[in-house]
Amino acid sequence: AQKVTQAQTEISVVEKEDVTLDCVYETRDTTYYLFWYKQPPSGELVFLIRRNSFDEQNEISGRYSWNFQKSTSSFNFTITASQVVDSAVYFCALLNTGNQFYFGTGTSLTVIP
Amino acid sequence: GAGVSQSPRYKVTKRGQDVALRCDPISGHVSLYWYRQALGQGPEFLTYFNYEAQQDKSGLPNDRFSAERPEGSISTLTIQRTEQRDSAMYRCASSPTPLAGGYNEQFFGPGTRLTVL
Numbered sequence: 471a472q473k474v475t476q477a478q479t480e481i482s483v484v485e486k487e488d489v490t491l492d493c494v495y496e497t498r499d500t501t502y503y504l505f506w507y508k509q510p511p512s513g514e515l516v517f518l519i520r521r522n523s524f525d526e527q528n529e530i531s532g533r534y535s536w537n538f539q540k541s542t543s544s545f546n547f548t549i550t551a552s553q554v555v556d557s558a559v560y561f562c563a564l565l566n567t568g569n570q571f572y573f574g575t576g577t578s579l580t581v582i583p
Numbered sequence: 584g585a586g587v588s589q590s591p592r593y594k595v596t597k598r599g600q601d602v603a604l605r606c607d608p609i610s611g612h613v614s615l616y617w618y619r620q621a622l623g624q625g626p627e628f629l630t631y632f633n634y635e636a637q638q639d640k641s642g643l644p645n646d647r648f649s650a651e652r653p654e655g656s657i658s659t660l661t662i663q664r665t666e667q668r669d670s671a672m673y674r675c676a677s678s679p680t681p682l683a684g685g686y687n688e689q690f691f692g693p694g695t696r697l698t699v700l
Binding site: 517561563574 | 690
């Protein structure tokens, strides 16, 4: 079975605080891909990152960083020095070898000025 | 156009009517995906195509849902005898190659908001 769990439904932080969004996944595939997407209030889905199951290197892109740990089946996303423009719903997703995508239920982040 | 387009953007229909939702992917993109997103939920995979071939339709909820992509470009998702529970945002996405083949991302369209009264 494939499953993506985002336990945090809503998070509020004050601007400039750091915030981590959790993602835990389940899959029996040995090869799979993990993604994060941002959905701002306007509704579009914006790709942020993709990771394949063989690459556990953490990644940093500006204020964004991702921590992939296969041992705990987690792919967490941290925003450093949050800004109001970061307010959105963030989705974690799993792509399996059958090319099927599984999205989590999303975490709604509100950054308060 | 530069991105994935979908039409109509909003569709209101009465229960029992058929609807057809259109997706126009980025030109040249091989793969096309359909998703359904209920309010407060993540997108739910419905089906996908490589070129004109439907590769997987396991996500289609029941046989009232069907999709086609006859010429490997534009795709239509059809819902027959709509029910209120079909109300959702229907999203289409395309990618240059099959996702698991190594390309980074799929490009999402703006979605069609379907409301069944």
